[in-house]
Amino acid sequence: MATHTDPVCGMKVDDQKTTLKSTYQDTTYYFCAQGCKTKFDEKPQQFASQQAGR
Numbered sequence: 001m002a003t004h005t006d007p008v009c010g011m012k013v014d015d016q017k018t019t020l021k022s023t024y025q026d027t028t029y030y031f032c033a034q035g036c037k038t039k040f041d042e043k044p045q046q047f048a049s050q051q052a053g054r
């Protein structure tokens with residue numbers, strides 16, 4: 001089991017409980033709600049950049 005941070009709203013998401021995910025630049029992002037995924041899919045670079053730095 002692993003938790004991921006929803007890049008849109010910052011919530012913790014359990015990857016075994018959600019089917020909402022997107023892959024961007026070889027990284028998989030998980031979302032708490034369809035609305036978050038939709039926002040990410042519209043502007044992935046905007047949200048993905050906030051998690052970069054590693």
Ligand SMILES: [Zn+2]
Binds near residue numbers: 011
């Ligand atoms: Zn969310």
